[in-house]
Amino acid sequence: MTVIMDRRSVLLAAGALVVTFGVGRERARAQAAAPQKSVSPDRVEGFLAIDREGKVTVYSGKVDLGTGVCTALTQIVAEELDVPMSQVAIIEGDTALTPDQGTTSGSYSIEKGGMQLRRAAASARLALLRKAATALKVELSSLLVQDGIVRASSGHEIPIGQLVSGDSLAIDVDPNAPEKPVSEYTIVGKPVARLDIPQKVDGRFTYMQDFKLPSMLHGRVIRPSGIGAKLVSYEESSISDIPGIVRVVRIGNFLGVVAQTEWSAVKAAQQLTVTWSKWEGLPDQTQLWDHVRKTRIVHDDILSNVGSSTSAIAATPRKLSATYDFAIHTHGSIGPSCAVASFSEGAVTCWTASQATHNLRKQLAAMLELSDAKVRCVYVEGAGCYGRNGHEDAAADAALLARAVGSPVRVQWMRADEHGWDPKGPPTLLDMHAGIDQGHELVAWESELFIPQGGPTLVELVGAGLAGLKDLSQLSPGGVLNDLAIPYTFPNVKTTAHRLESTPLKPSWIRSPGRLQNTFANESFMDEIAAELHADPLEFRLDHLDDRRGKELLERLATLSNWRARPQPDRSADVVTGHGLAYVKYELVRTYVGAVAEVRINRKTGEIAVQRFYIAHDCGQIINPDGLRNQIEGCIVQTVSRVLKEEVTFDHSMVTSLDWATYPILTFPEVPDVVIDLIDRPNEPPWGGGEPSCAVVPAAISNAIFEATGARVRSVPFTPAKVKPALH
Known part of the structure; x- marks a missing residue:
């Protein structure tokens, strides 16, 4: 008899007793009736509980999607309460136990969710110190907390668990509660190995x-x-x-x-x-972009409007135009x-x-x-x-x-x-226009985005739709307009989003929605303009960037990637290598990312191999450098896959790319090296790292292809079937 065992079975056989305990405990917690507790985001007990042994339970509405955010949230709470990380456990996304902190998306888990936990922990710390001061009959200023123990200058001490009674944390979150000074951090800002990885490696982790x-x-x-x-x-x-x-x-x-x-x-x-x-209600995929362009526009969103771009372009002697499209992704x-x-x-x-x-x-x-x-x-x-x-x-x-x-x-x-x-990332089409004056200066920039209508809303449940039952959804998710406006300073700028009445397949968010597609067009077009002006792409960006942190990041990227001394490609060779640059200030208000892609192109076959990515990254205060590097690497690998390979196909009835053969993704041998420069700003607010690095990947690859070959590729994915004709 042949016995077939998968990886999990082998691992479980090696640790069956541990596994049974771990899974059983998780199942018991999930099945248990929810205790009566506040889930208010305005109350400390909504977020935190401390038992008599000093163990801390964190109730987080933000969840860990494999991003390692639970490790970072544990660091934040442990730091603020001055307890060891081993004393902190997190319960995630249980509607009976955790506050509604919004969808885990947009790289907001630390920036918003983590800061809510920090304020709750600071409020709890202050309340416990006040209680200790009363119990020890000392001044509050004479107390400190170390490893979960409140210590007085007199030598007296009380474990925090002994300060907790039924209503100790039944208090409002105090926005004025002093947070721990950065100079005293011992946990936040330090690299901590992901807490979930050991169980995932040896088979003890309970996935859904x-x-x-x-x-x-x-x-x-x-x-x-x-x-x-x-x-x-x-x-x-x-x-x-x-x-x-x-x-x-x-x-x-x-x-x-x-x-x-x-x-x-x-x-x-x-x-x-x-x-x-x-039923055959889908458009002809070969005419997708004509279909998008012909779809009725229900309204326009003007994302930026400086000067008079249309008249300025009309008056310039040199005009540039380009159209970029980004395929439907699952x-x-x-x-x-x-x-x-x-x-x-x-x-x-x-x-x-x-x-x-x-x-x-x-x-x-x-x-x-x-x-x-x-x-x-x-x-x-x-x-x-x-x-x-x-x-x-x-x-x-x-x-x-x-x-x-x-x-x-x-x-x-x-x-x-x-x-x-599953709902799809909608097809995205962008028309770009620019005007260059007689002094060889870019004086006007315009962009037009074609994207489905909608706002931040819910995506229809397939089951509810088929059953004809009530659903709270509308057509489209929101957020897809971000980063259409540009971070650069030009005299005349107008960026317009045309919101379309419909889209071929049910739309949804996919990592860095909108930001990815819009940055692809913006940063590719910046390169096209720089080439027209015979300017170095880095220097051109620096000349039109009025942002100290952005400039510093690009200079560090140049050093990291050896940009100014990079070898110039021989465009006549069969296999050529190029370097491409891209930059984003995410949503124009937070995380800065710069990237240089090193790409090899086979001019005979049109095949592209991304060999290396250099990333400079500034997301303010870094909670866990190790986890942040994980996220940046994940952004690069996943987005390289999307840019080189991924595209949903469909006929007039339904999606036809129903397996990994018809919807291929990146394989392990194709994964690029990723070299990262983390810019830590411990005294600045922390921003997100789970999405922003994605946004710079498509343009960096496209711009590298141009440097190597002189050809522009403006349609994602960059498959050989598209690249090879462009090369000739």
């Missing part, structure tokens, strides 16, 4: 895909043959030979099967005879979306990898016609996200099936579900 409940059933959803197709009929007898079938569930066009085992559910979903109506989560839902006494609990559990709670409540109080969403880390992928949709699937059968149901999406039905 590993989570189980007693008596849990398994569900799968049968998707329509076209995005807008209607369910005509199905033959339940076609799966009668499959053991353990519990029920076929139909709600409108939502069709699912529930079985006692996952394999039976998978087989049933594949085998069930179903008839769908014909999230491509390697671990498929998964959720478990359970109904009991008219209430639902959903275990989910959603990065927006409080929003998901509202959507599930609306879909199921329950009050928000009857829905609890508990975060369990999934295998990556970086935007609104399919986690929320898997949760809706599980909730609908669990309600139908009255037992807990687990739904794990298949690869075709993930690629075919």
Whole structure:
């Protein structure tokens, strides 16, 4: 007999006792009834609890998506309370226990969520010191906290756990509570290894895909043959030979099967005879950009308007124009979306990898016609996200099936579900224009962005849409206008976003949404202008940048990458290497990133290999340099994949890039080296690092291709089929 064991099975066999304890404890916590506690972001007890042993529990509405943010949040709280990190535990994204700190997105987990925790911890520290001063009958100024113990100059000391009573932390967050001076930091700013990695390496970590409940059933959803197709009929007898079938569930066009085992559910979903109506409402993909340009504009957003750009361009003797496009992308989560839902006494609990559990709670409540109080969403880390992928949709699937059968149901999406039905990064089109005067100066800049309408809102749940149930969503996510406006100073500038009535596939956020596409066009066009003026791309940017930190960052990038002494390519060779520069001040208000890409191009085949990225990064105060480097490296690797390889394909009915063969991603041998210069500013506010480095990747690669070959590539992805014609 052949025994097949996967990596997890081997690791579990080596540490079964430890694993059982770890998973069992996590499951017990998740199943337990939520204690009655405040979840107010204005109250200290909303964020923190301290037990008699001095152990600190942090309740974070921001969640760790594999980014390592829990390690950084632990550092922040441990530093502010002066307790060892080993005494701090974090509960994430449980709507019954944690404050609503907003969606975990936009690189705001530290900048906003972490600072809320810092203020709560500072408030708790002050309250405990006041209590200690009263107990010891000493002045507050004579006390300090070290390793979780309050010490007085007299030599007396009290562990903080002994200062905690039932209402000790039942206080408002005090915005005036003094925070620990940076000069006294011993934890924040120091490299700390990710706390989650050991368990992930040896198989003890409980991912959402590993989570189980007693008596849990398994569900799968049968998707329509076209995005807008209607369910005509199905033959339940076609799966009668499959053991353990519990029920076929139909709600409108939502069709699912529930079985006692996952394999039976998978087989049933594949085998069930179903008839769908014909639907062919998608445009011809070969004419996608014509379709985008012809879509009705519902309104314009003017992001910047300085001087009179249109008349200034008209008056210039030299005019430049270029159009850039960025393909539809799927999230491509390697671990498929998964959720478990359970109904009991008219209430639902959903275990989910959603990065927006409080929003998901509202959507599930609306879909199921329950009050928000009857829905609890508990975060369990999934295998990556970086935007609104399919986690929320898997949760809706599980909730609908669990309600139908009255037992807990687990739904794990298949690869075709993930690629075919998760919401997409919308197609993005940008027209750029510039005018150069007789003195060889750039005097006017214009850009026009074509992007779907919408604001910061919720993405429709697939299950709710198919079932015809209530949903709180609108057309499009927001944030996609950021970084259309430029950080450079020119006399006349106008940047306009044309908001479109519709878009071919359901849109969503994907890592650095909008910022990535807009920076691609801006920084590529800056290079085109510099080339027209025979200016060095670095010097051209420095000449038009009125920002001290931005200039310092670019100078450090130049040193890091040896920019001014880089070798000039021989454009006649078959294989050439070029260097390309890009810069961003994220959303024009926070994290600065500069990048130089070193790229090798085969002029015969059009194949591109990104060999190295140099990154200068300034996000203010750095909490964990090790974690920040992890994030920057992840940004580069993922975005190189998107720029070189990724593009959703579709016919008139549905997405056709349903697997890794038709939607390829970067492989390990193709991963570039990443060289990083972290600029730490400990006395400045901390900003985010999970997204900004993505924004500079496309333009840096495009500009490197130009330096090496003299050819401009303006359409992502830069596949050989696009690059080779451009080279000739």
